[in-house]
Amino acid sequence: MIGFLINFEKRQFIMSTKLTLTIEKKIIEKAKRYAKEKNRSLSDIIENYLKVLTMEERKRDEPDLNPIVKSLKGSFKTSKKMDYKKEIKKRLEEKYL
Numbered sequence: 089m090i091g092f093l094i095n096f097e098k099r100q101f102i103m104s105t106k107l108t109l110t111i112e113k114k115i116i117e118k119a120k121r122y123a124k125e126k127n128r129s130l131s132d133i134i135e136n137y138l139k140v141l142t143m144e145e146r147k148r149d150e151p152d153l154n155p156i157v158k159s160l161k162g163s164f165k166t167s168k169k170m171d172y173k174k175e176i177k178k179r180l181e182e183k184y185l
Contacts, residue, residue: 111119116130123130153161 119130119133123133126133
């Protein structure tokens, strides 16, 4: 079964697909109780867990930043319209020409 969800904040369609898993019965029962206690669906919990797993995998693929660079990351805010390459060229020209 394929369904569509609409994310109105990002104005995009999100396609969802039915997945069949084979899991021990006791685990499923415990997981259903947990989901009910948290007022969430078991599908939602599993989907979010898979998102976390794939994010961790992407993070491992990214190179480690130098500690100084890591500490500065996110400290500076710029306009989204700023052309980074053009700005570097301009600064280098000012410095060396």
